[in-house]
Amino acid sequence: MGIWALTIKDIRIILQDRGALYTLLALPVVFIAILGVSTGQLLSTRDELKLIKIGLVDEDKTELSEQVYHDLSMIGGLKVDKISTRDDAAIRLQDGRSGIVIVLGKDFDDRVEELDLSDVFDAQNGKLSQGVEALDMQVLSGASYVGVSDLVEYVVLSAVLKVVSPEVVRRNPLLRRLIDRMKERHAEDALPKPPVIAVVKSGSSIIYQTLVPAFIVMFAFFLVNIMASSFISERQLGTLKRMQTTRITPSQLLCGKTLPFLLISIAQSSLLFLSGKIMFGMSWGTYPFLLIPVIITTAVSATGLGLLLATFVRTESQVASYSTFLVVVLAGISGCYMPRDWLPELMKTVSLGTPHAWALIAYQELLTHPHPSLNVVGECCLMLLGFGVIAFILGWIRFRKLEYHI
Structure with a gap:
């Protein structure tokens, strides 16, 4: 069994698990829709909101x-x-x-x-x-x-x-x-003049350009719950032990278990950006294509953290408590619940220890600045990639010690 076989297997399992699909895909869309209803975006014309x-x-x-x-x-x-x-x-x-x-x-x-x-x-x-x-x-x-x-x-x-x-x-x-x-x-x-069109900077648009990416980042890390649960299920069913007896190496096993969640995380963020565009008419910025590396590196960071968490938990109750604590606390520290500009300077500095903060900085640069700094976006993507790689390496080391007793 190779990496792609493991990946396809886990993707099929996730697609059959309606609870996991609801948590990863439907719940974020519903949450953003509620945001739109509560602010009047979905019940009013965009011109009126301006x-x-x-x-x-x-x-x-x-x-x-x-x-x-x-x-x-x-x-x-x-x-x-x-x-x-x-x-x-x-x-x-x-x-x-x-x-x-x-x-x-x-x-x-x-x-x-x-x-x-x-x-x-x-x-x-x-x-x-x-x-x-x-x-x-x-x-x-x-x-x-x-x-x-x-x-x-x-x-x-x-x-x-x-x-x-x-x-x-x-x-x-x-x-x-x-x-x-x-x-x-x-x-x-006086000569005939073209009509003057008043250009109004919509306050609600700025809000959505900030809040929607914040919720996208927060829900991207909900992945750690589903990912850790997947490892628990493999252990309980004994399939993890059986795969260890085959020729597949620990690195291949972890890559095969991680890749499907990476792909789902990318699909989740893309779906939420599309939902924001349809529901709120939010702009994808001056360079929409630059959202792609941010989405991918954020997904890498989330899956790396999910793998590391999976090596610490042994029961479903531990998955629920640890992952919920991790997701809620990191989202609060980084500024997912409110614009980062509202955070005290000390909290902004502390939040840089979370991958969420770097993803938010990149999204803010791309979505709220007419001329975003490519250096800032590049730095954020490197930091996100670094978080993901370090978490994956630590998870790989712990997995070999715990499962292979090396």
């Missing part, structure tokens, strides 16, 4: 307040909806239907009438130094924007002033005539 949802309560109901609504609606990346009352606005903020709520009070138009040129051109010292409250406005931020509420208020005030400023300037006869002449000149010189 928009910041703003609710507008118009208590002023004047031509000027209507112009504010119109101008805000024309800004790319915003989806502005009118809300009837402040109570409704509060409910929409709580349930997430609106990320930001703008309230134009009943005195909005009157407050604008009270402004003069000095207030517009010297906002730091004039009436507008009070911010949006000077115009009888309120800006309420939902949970997603509460940390940047001051910035949101500043942006909203700037957008409103774009509408308000011309109204203030027109009260000066000299400036009004100057503005009218400028408009006439621009109208004469």
Whole structure:
């Protein structure tokens, strides 16, 4: 019995084991689908997810307040909806239907009438130094924007002033005539221009570019459970002893037992990337072909770790406890549960002792950078390959001592 015969045998066994297939292939896809449903990706159009949802309560109901609504609606990346009352606005903020709520009070138009040129051109010292409250406005931020509420208020005030400023300037006869002449000149010189397309960097896309690879890496190492169980089954059935009596060497035996899981790991990661593309429209980066070496070296690292674990466990209960502990802890340390950028510097340094971290760094470089560094990706692949080779050698040494008593 050669390496390929062992490989084909184990592949057939795995394909017949629905539990193993579910854990390796179906469970990760289901998990990512749940992620999409929980974030709204699978239940909303992609264009809607790229928009910041703003609710507008118009208590002023004047031509000027209507112009504010119109101008805000024309800004790319915003989806502005009118809300009837402040109570409704509060409910929409709580349930997430609106990320930001703008309230134009009943005195909005009157407050604008009270402004003069000095207030517009010297906002730091004039009436507008009070911010949006000077115009009888309120800006309420939902949970997603509460940390940047001051910035949101500043942006909203700037957008409103774009509408308000011309109204203030027109009260000066000299400036009004100057503005009218400028408009006439621009109208004469204006040429047809192509429509401006607002390019919005979708926050949800960035999230998926980070989270989907993180879960791909985490589930890649779920392989150690199935791989260790395979060795346990071979021992219990006695087939491992029978194979040792043939001409097959320990190295050939381990390669034949490892190769099928390597191929399945590669297929698993490829399937999950395809699922991310279909479910979330996630990009495969500027150089999609560079994902291939990362996928392969991650699989090598996972199968090497699986082989090493298989030499330590002797019962199914040990497989369940040891492998679960190993997968959960390594995923937590490396940054699979949250973006690595959120980890403290000390934890980032510690995480480099795990293969997960190097896989995450490579995926982040390829998927979130328009011009990824090939040196960084190459270094990560070498580290992953090193983890896998070292784990395989250690597993091979332990296997010879335990099974062949050498």
